Amino acid sequence: MTSHALLENTVSVAGNPIFYVESGTGTPVVLLHGGGPGASGVSNYSRNIDALAQHFRVIVPDLPGYGRSTKNFDHSDPFGYLATMIRGLLHQLDVDTAHLVGNSYGGAAALRLALDTPNRVGKLVLMGPGGIGTTRALPTAGLKSLFAYYGGEGPSREKLASFVRTYLVYDGAAVPDELIEQRYLASIDPAVVAAPPLRRPSGPTALRTLWRMDLTRDQRLKTLPNPTLVLWGRDDKVNRPHGGPTLLNTLPNAELVMTSHTGHWMQWERAALFNRLVTDFLQPDSTLARG
16 A cells, blocks of 8 residues: 655634645545544544545644644634634635544534535544533543543643543553653643633533534434444443434434444544545445435
8 A cells, every 4th residue: 555645734714824734635535633632633543544545635634722723712612613614724725525534523523514514515424523412411531531631730641641541542551652642742732731622611601602512402413414424432431422323313314333342532443444434435436325
């Protein structure tokens, strides 16, 4: 298999820098990363970019608040803001329509973008996406760990390692120290420490924000035309796995694959399976996709 070069660039969206890498040629596929501390596009999808670039033009941004992108963030409507910024990125790249692949936070952003402007999205791949009933109950242990990262005595390698090895993956021993170190250093960017991009809503507008973040309340889900592949680890400790059947039974053109011995980070833990499923699903003649 031939490796494709990663091309780095930054564009301005509504006056804010958005960093992205791209690789490969063909139909555009945008990979949207999760919202854990120290996350970035390339680190989240390190085991997937090259495999997908064999078939598609793969675009991998750092979401606002993360990596080398702007640290400005609208906390009143997080998923709506992310959707607007990614749509702006597509506009800057002269991409009319793209397939979207989103993990967790990025999955919620991808789904919100499709709900707001389904004509800008081809197919959706959602891995353990946020916003699927996550605001109606008490946070999971994984979300509590995530929200607590910048609290107390502040960020540390130990807290980062505990979050990644305990809650992101099924087998924590498989996560190398280098990955922990990379994410820890990214997590202590002073601009991020001063204003973490992902936090539990609070204050007088908290209920309205939580309502906006619960995508299962959105009646547009029932008529969303875009073919959607939902992937969920049965052992996900961040977003509850029952979200998978919820989406399957709500979206009109959805397929669901759930895997055992898999946590919240399917694209990393089950990379070969993930790459195969996504590549097949995004092909025009896919045996998985309806619609």
